[in-house]
Amino acid sequence: MTMRPLLEIFRNYVMARPEPVVAKWFDGFDWNLEERKLPALPLDPIRHLPGVISHAGSNEQALTMAFVEAGPDLNWRRSYTPEDFGQYFFDNYAHVELIGTKGHFASEKIAAGLVLYGPHIDYPNHWHVAEEIYIPMTGNGEWSSDNQPHQNRAAGEFIFHTTNMPHAIRCGETPMLALWAWRGGDLAQKGNY
Numbered sequence: 001m002t003m004r005p006l007l008e009i010f011r012n013y014v015m016a017r018p019e020p021v022v023a024k025w026f027d028g029f030d031w032n033l034e035e036r037k038l039p040a041l042p043l044d045p046i047r048h049l050p051g052v053i054s055h056a057g058s059n060e061q062a063l064t065m066a067f068v069e070a071g072p073d074l075n076w077r078r079s080y081t082p083e084d085f086g087q088y089f090f091d092n093y094a095h096v097e098l099i100g101t102k103g104h105f106a107s108e109k110i111a112a113g114l115v116l117y118g119p120h121i122d123y124p125n126h127w128h129v130a131e132e133i134y135i136p137m138t139g140n141g142e143w144s145s146d147n148q149p150h151q152n153r154a155a156g157e158f159i160f161h162t163t164n165m166p167h168a169i170r171c172g173e174t175p176m177l178a179l180w181a182w183r184g185g186d187l188a189q190k191g192n193y
């Protein structure tokens with residue numbers, strides 16, 4: 001099945017963002033991307049998807065719902081093995097590359113998609129060469145950037161990591177969904193930690 005309607009909703013959300021960084025990355029970006037026929041890969045962690053709906057921000061509802069509905073048909077992935085951050089992390093985290101070098105839509109310039117973290121996920125400090133945009137769709141996560149203390153971030157807040165800036169993420173009782181985008185460096189890099 002085509003993911004083009006999902007890409008359209010993703011595009012609408014991104015292009016409505018007011019941040020200069022988003023404009024710098026996406027002004028002039030050609031959204032007419034070639035679609036890859038990727039197999040559905042409904043990894044076990046997507047059992048948490050329905051749990052994000054009630055926590056989505058009002059501006060984030062449409063994109064959240066589109067991802068929840070497309071969930072079983074998406075090509076979910078994991079960057080890590082259980083040896084990296086433990087079995088619990090492995091069993092409760094997954095992401096989708098909607099755009100990118102291996103994602104549903106082909107781009108060598110930008111990688112972007114959504115990531116799902118289950119309850120009580122504790123994603124320790126990690127970093128990567130690519131610059132990174134994070135926008136939580138749900139407001140129940142705690143985020144740390146550049147070795148600062150974790151802080152609660154509301155749905156729709158804008159989080160930016162410069163190249164190789166350490167960052168960490170925690171969830172409480174409820175799962176969290178977040179938009180991510182990478183630019184620069186190796187777009188398929190596994191995070192260092």
Ligand SMILES: [Fe+2]
Nearest residue numbers: 128132167191
């Ligand atoms: Fe990151």
